[in-house]
Amino acid sequence: MTKFQTFLILLILGILFASPTYADDLFQFDEGFDQSALDLYERSLQLAERYPNLIAFEPLGMSTDQRPIYVLRVSENINSHNRYAYTDKMHIMISAGLHARETYNPFVTLRLIEDYAKDYYAEDTLNFVNMKDILSKTVIHVIPLSNPDGFDIVKFGPDAIKDKSLKSFFEKEVRGDYTRLKANVNGVDLNRNFENYTLNRDTMTFKTDEGIKDRYAIVRKNPALDFYGGPYPGSEIETQILQDYYLSYDFRVYLSYHSMGRVIYRGSTHYSQSIAKLTLDYRDLACEITHYKIPFETNQSAWGYESGFVLYNTNKPLITIETTPTVEFPTPSKYYKSEYNRFKLNELPIAFIEKAHQIGYFDYKLYKDGVYVRDFVDLDYAKAIATQIGGEILIYEGPPRYDQALRSDVSNIINSYRSIFKINSFFIK
Ligand SMILES: [Zn+2]
Structure with missing residues (x-):
């Protein structure tokens, strides 16, 4: 075959398989590292505009330093005012960016839903899923950036803080190497700030944190880069927004993205045998897909975890995906593409959705x-x-x-x- 014949064949194939999707991805691997919270927000709006049949955008509120916190919902006919756009479908919750310095995951969660939208229109985009089938019966909810103030501080320094008094508070009270920041701008670690209840199985009543002996196990008493639980449970607006949204739909399973060394945490499962089994099943599936490892687990647990809140309120699993090695923060740009491909990060939510459908509803x-x-x-x-x-x-x-x-x-x-x-x-x- 001559070069010209090859060219002609490729041209014809190109025309035959042309898709209605766009040539340029909105979430480019080589741009992610430099993007601010505002950049991700603007791209998210564009994503919803690009796929109006599939992606709904909803603002949920503003962070402490006035950055938008928002959700993207992905499903077939998502913007239709027919109630079947929501009911008769299973719901899955994905969130990222709770810890400031773990800057990779907000990009990842947006990139993966862009992949899903592309595959819906051009089925050869992803080879592991029939996206038309998945999105006809599932709603994927994504809150990509739960702690946008912290995200910008880690990436651009405390000068990114817009409010003068917040900035001077941060510089005086939180201190330290801001690239290690896990907390929000108030120095509150949001993953110690959730309302926490446990069920006393003898009396079948709920008790609050007072009953938990190791409340301060990994919790500090003052604002800091990490591990300070805040003045009271749910004190932070970012936590309140998440808590509120987590109870707003009948989610089958919750996926929370963090970055602490390529492991999968299952969260506390002492609650009941059945929830423990269900949670372990999802955790093992996540390990199988990504080849991330099971971490060393202890019985000691802190107070105010996101996973605890979800378990106690909904009796459903929250699985924590820890992407990338814990070495440098903000997460270096070299991981953006390689981590995504090597650990099949866009396959994981699909595997969870398929499992949820397979399990069905509980009695x-x-x-x-x-x-x-x-x-x-x-x-x-x-x-x-x-x-x-x-x-x-x-x-x-x-x-x-x-x-x-x-x-x-x-x-x-x-x-x-x-x-x-x-x-x-x-x-x-
Ligand atoms: Zn984290």
Whole structure:
């Protein structure tokens, strides 16, 4: 074959397989390292504009130093006002950027949903998934940057702090090498700031942190680069936004992205045998896909973890994915592409979604005032929550029956859906 014939064949193939997607990715591996919180925010808006049938953008609030915190929801017909855009689908929660210095993951979570959107229109983009099938029955929720103030401080220094009094507080009280910062601009480690409740299985009542002996195991008493839990549980606006969103949908599983040396944490599972088993199943699947390792685990645990909040409130697993080696911060640019490809980071959420569909819903379903709230893997736990909120447990197999509950006169289906799933004024005050 001559060079010209080869050229012609490639040209014809190119025309035949041309896709409606764009040539340039919005989230480019070689640009990620330099991007600010505002850059990621603007790109996220563009991503939602580029794929209006697949991606919905919602602002959730502003951080302490007034940077937007937002969610992207990915599913087929996501912006349609038909309630089936949300109900009859399974929901999975992905979050990143809780710890300031772990700067790689906000980029990663955005890049992976861009890959998913591309594959939806051009099926040869990803070879491990049928994205049309996945997105017809699943909603993927992504909060890419939970601690945007800390993210910018680690990348650009304390001069990035916009508010003068916050800046002088940070420089005086938090101190130290700001590239090691895990906390937010107030010096509060958000992964020690979550509201924490445990179930006393003898009395079947919930108790707060007071009952936990090792509250200060890895928690400092003053603002610092890391491990300070804040003046009280849920004191930080960033934590409040996450807590609120985590209870707003009937999520099957939560994935939280951190960067502490290529391991997968399963979070505390002392709660019940059934939730422990479920959590371990997801953890093992994550290890199988990524080849990240299982870390050394101790019984000691601090207070105020995100995983604890999710476990206690929803009785569903939260799996923590620790990407990249813990050496330099902010995460060096050399990892952006290699880590993504080598450890199959875009395959992991798909594997979790497939597993969630395979498992299906649990039999113990909580209703309050005739409205479905969520299902539980553990009956004792379901009963305890039901008692707490004045609800009841209905036991039946298969997906939840919530048709009765949806009001037909609501124009904003999203808010209606969320108010149904939220356990009002229980843990969130
Ligand atoms: Zn972390």
